[in-house]
């Protein structure tokens with residue numbers, strides 16, 4: 001496939017490596033300082049775009065792809081407040097895009113494990129639940145997109161929790177997400193249930209960015225045969 005990289009930082013460079021290993025070609029590597037190069041790019045030269053840029057950039061990058069009828073895989077997090085508008089723009093203009101807070105297969109299994117455990121714990125009022133996410137010091141957003149997805153899955157199944165906060169909290173309705181920034185942390189997420197008697201904790205730890213990049217690349221191979229706003233659940237079918 002002919003791939004356009006929107007964002008050529010830590011993730012873009014990892015995706016390039018894996019894409020070339022899978023005999024794909026990279027038609028352009030766009031960063032903040034050469035975004036003007038998009039103007040000279042022929043849409044016919046691109047089969048799919050992959051956006052791992054930054055929160056302030058993703059919505060406009062997606063709209064550019066929609067306008068040029070290029071399906072786009074979006075890994076960039078931190079722009080959830082714009083998602084409804086971007087979804088509608090994609091639908092209104094016949095585009096195709098998929099955004100996921102985390103493309104690693106392991107984390108998507110962890111998403112399911114989180115919901116399963118939350119269902120079991122909903123009736124266990126002696127436990128207090130909290131979350132922690134650990135990432136590298138260059139990360140722009142907090143809490144992580146993955147942590148927000150985990151929080152949403154947990155709150156679907158634990159009736160007492162109605163909002164998440166990115167700080168410690170003793171309010172029963174608030175789910176606390178603590179964000180820690182330390183290098184080189186590619187991404188660690190944990191959910192912990194504590195009672196006077198015992199504690200239950202589940203954790204996913206990424207050892208590198210390879211799982212995120214491979215997941216995004218596999219979605220990029222699948223997306224061009226799809227239409228509209230797609231989800232990781234559409235791709236994984238589990």
Ligand SMILES: NC(=O)C1=CN([C@@H]2O[C@H](COP(=O)(O)OP(=O)(O)OC[C@H]3O[C@@H](n4cnc5c(N)ncnc54)[C@H](O)[C@@H]3O)[C@@H](O)[C@H]2O)C=CC1
Pocket residue numbers: 006007008009010011012030031032033035052053054055057061074075076077078100101102103104138145212
């Ligand atoms: N969904 C997932 O599985 C994962 C998501 N991410 C997310 O991906 C994003 C990027 O992460 P990293 O690669 O670590 O960041 P990074 O900071 O290493 O790279 C981002 C790149 O985007 C470029 N950029 C900024 N504005 C741009 C624009 N308007 N158009 C094109 N490029 C632009 C920057 O020049 C930079 O090189 C973050 O939002 C992060 O949360 C990261 C890993 C996995």
Ligand SMILES: O=C(O)C1=N[C@H](C(=O)O)C[C@H](O)C1
Pocket residue numbers: 077101102135136139143144145146147186187188212
């Ligand atoms: O910025 C990162 O590095 C990561 N961001 C994503 C997120 O915000 O969840 C995914 C992964 O945790 C790495």
